[in-house]
Amino acid sequence: MGRSSSIASAPDPDARINDQIRVREVRLVGPDGNQLGIKPIQEALTMSRALDMDLVEVAPMARPPVAKIMDYGKFKFDQAQRTKESKRKASATQIKEMKYRPKIGVGDFETKTRQVSKFLSEGHKVKVTIMFRGREIFHPELGQDILERVIEGVKDVGRVETFPKLDGRNMLMVLVPEKRPVVKAAADHDSGRSSSSNGSDGLATTSRSSASGAAPGNSKASDALSGSSAVIEETPAAQ
Numbered sequence: 001m002g003r004s005s006s007i008a009s010a011p012d013p014d015a016r017i018n019d020q021i022r023v024r025e026v027r028l029v030g031p032d033g034n035q036l037g038i039k040p041i042q043e044a045l046t047m048s049r050a051l052d053m054d055l056v057e058v059a060p061m062a063r064p065p066v067a068k069i070m071d072y073g074k075f076k077f078d079q080a081q082r083t084k085e086s087k088r089k090a091s092a093t094q095i096k097e098m099k100y101r102p103k104i105g106v107g108d109f110e111t112k113t114r115q116v117s118k119f120l121s122e123g124h125k126v127k128v129t130i131m132f133r134g135r136e137i138f139h140p141e142l143g144q145d146i147l148e149r150v151i152e153g154v155k156d157v158g159r160v161e162t163f164p165k166l167d168g169r170n171m172l173m174v175l176v177p178e179k180r181p182v183v184k185a186a187a188d189h190d191s192g193r194s195s196s197s198n199g200s201d202g203l204a205t206t207s208r209s210s211a212s213g214a215a216p217g218n219s220k221a222s223d224a225l226s227g228s229s230a231v232i233e234e235t236p237a238a239q
Contacts, residue, residue, distance in 0.1 A: 102142035120158035
């Protein structure tokens with residue numbers, strides 16, 4: 001029983017199953033992973049059929065070979081699904097490459113750097129390569145300058161994962177997408193809405209205060225005007 005950890009539990013895609021297993025006896029493993037001991041092949045086949053499952057050879061090089069009772073069709077389906085998922089993830093995140101020359105022109109530099117920014121925005125890693133020719137290799141600072149300009153140009157969408165290093169006649173750097181603080185952005189948005197609301201309330205309060213303050217002033221002005229009219233009307237009577 002102490003050898004249970006060394007027994008294979010996952011069969012090879014081309015493993016022999018059921019009547020394809022041509023040996024006298026097998027070390028049998030149940031569907032739950034428990035060892036059932038060494039059994040004659042016919043008895044092992046009978047047990048697997050009784051459970052409506054398959055007998056699958058999982059360790060053909062062992063002595064005796066190890067066979068497991070399992071649903072082989074389900075195993076093959078699950079394996080295909082895992083393979084499909086792995087391929088999907090691999091294609092979703094790719095390593096793109098962009099190549100520069102130490103004496104690249106301004107226009108070409110901007111075009112290539114925009115493409116690097118696009119790759120990063122799509123979630124891809126980007127390997128940036130500076131290609132030296134001839135005696136340019138004796139001036140690595142030219143390549144370093146280009147890479148620093150690239151970093152500055154994509155700082156909003158990417159960051160450096162592997163810092164610049166010489167590899168033969170090339171200088172390499174790897175950039176990865178920058179994770180955006182989505183939660184913080186949402187909080188800032190809510191804060192902005194709150195500030196705008198507060199500002200509107202303040203404006204409304206100010207307007208109400210102005211209106212309230214204007215009423216007494218208008219009343220006094222009316223009283224003054226009424227008083228003036230009274231004086232004007234009394235003057236002829238005095239004469």
